[in-house]
Amino acid sequence: MAALLPMIVSAVVADIVGEAFFGSAPIFSQMPHGLVVVHSADYLQVAVLGLAAGLVGTGFHAILYKVEDICDAGWKGRPEWARPAAGGVLLGLILLGLPQMYGVGYPVMSQAVAGHEVLWFLLILVAAKMLTASLTIGIGGSGGVFAPSLFTGAMAGTAFGIIAGHLFGPAAGPPAMYGVIAMGAVFAAAAQAPLTSIASVVEMTGNFGLILPVMLAVGIAGGLARQLSPGTIYTRKLLRRGIDIELLTRAEPSRQQRASPFIPAACTAQAEDMTAKADHGGEDR
Numbered sequence: 001m002a003a004l005l006p007m008i009v010s011a012v013v014a015d016i017v018g019e020a021f022f023g024s025a026p027i028f029s030q031m032p033h034g035l036v037v038v039h040s041a042d043y044l045q046v047a048v049l050g051l052a053a054g055l056v057g058t059g060f061h062a063i064l065y066k067v068e069d070i071c072d073a074g075w076k077g078r079p080e081w082a083r084p085a086a087g088g089v090l091l092g093l094i095l096l097g098l099p100q101m102y103g104v105g106y107p108v109m110s111q112a113v114a115g116h117e118v119l120w121f122l123l124i125l126v127a128a129k130m131l132t133a134s135l136t137i138g139i140g141g142s143g144g145v146f147a148p149s150l151f152t153g154a155m156a157g158t159a160f161g162i163i164a165g166h167l168f169g170p171a172a173g174p175p176a177m178y179g180v181i182a183m184g185a186v187f188a189a190a191a192q193a194p195l196t197s198i199a200s201v202v203e204m205t206g207n208f209g210l211i212l213p214v215m216l217a218v219g220i221a222g223g224l225a226r227q228l229s230p231g232t233i234y235t236r237k238l239l240r241r242g243i244d245i246e247l248l249t250r251a252e253p254s255r256q257q258r259a260s261p262f263i264p265a266a267c268t269a270q271a272e273d274m275t276a277k278a279d280h281g282g283e284d285r
Contacts, residue, residue: 126159
């Protein structure tokens with residue numbers, strides 16, 4: 001509660017200030033609004049979408065670090081200052097063939113969810129965004145995973161909705177609904193941040209009527225991803241360096257209570273161990 005109350009106040013103040021300068025329209029103003037799950041049976045499809053989103057988010061997680069390993073191995077022994085330039089040439093060639101990958105991709109997401117892209121192209125965009133986002137980070141560029149996760153989820157979810165429409169007809173609901181839901185589910189699978197996923201998606205799209213199905217898909221996707229992959233797309237880099245920040249939370253409750261007075265000492269010991277490894281030229285350096 002000590003952290004929650006200041007967060008609530010700051011969020012409200014920030015929203016009021018933001019509306020004064022930028023208006024109250026959602027970021028994805030071109031996306032369909034007022035999307036809802038009409039039939040209760042559609043929640044079964046939302047659950048299946050959650051499983052699919054969990055696989056997509058975990059796949060993004062794996063591809064990101066695989067591409068990073070390939071970039072490290074391919075550039076080993078060469079000057080690091082030239083790495084972004086050489087990788088940028090490769091990335092630029094991809095953008096020439098697929099300009100939809102340029103930038104954050106919000107306009108492309110809006111167009112896709114609005115139904116302006118065909119199924120096969122949506123699947124291409126899913127794979128391409130994972131590759132280009134991973135390559136951007138792998139070559140030493142500056143980039144995050146929030147927007148790419150939303151992009152991947154929007155494309156994959158819309159494709160899922162199109163397939164569901166072919167299988168079940170109009171009763172399946174509009175593909176846009178699945179695109180919006182999958183935006184939050186894929187990010188939840190990658191980052192293990194369910195509350196952020198739920199709040200961000202419904203606010204950014206203006207579809208507050210989808211809170212319940214988004215919650216369902218986010219919960220399933222996040223739970224599946226947690227079983228399939230250790231850590232999150234953020235903490236995996238630390239795990240690869242031998243630092244497990246979730247170690248205490250996975251310990252037994254009684255053990256946590258006994259160890260809690262000595263957490264600073266444990267952290268210090270781990271840091272000293274990491275420093276010693278680095279001094280001896282280990283991988284952790």
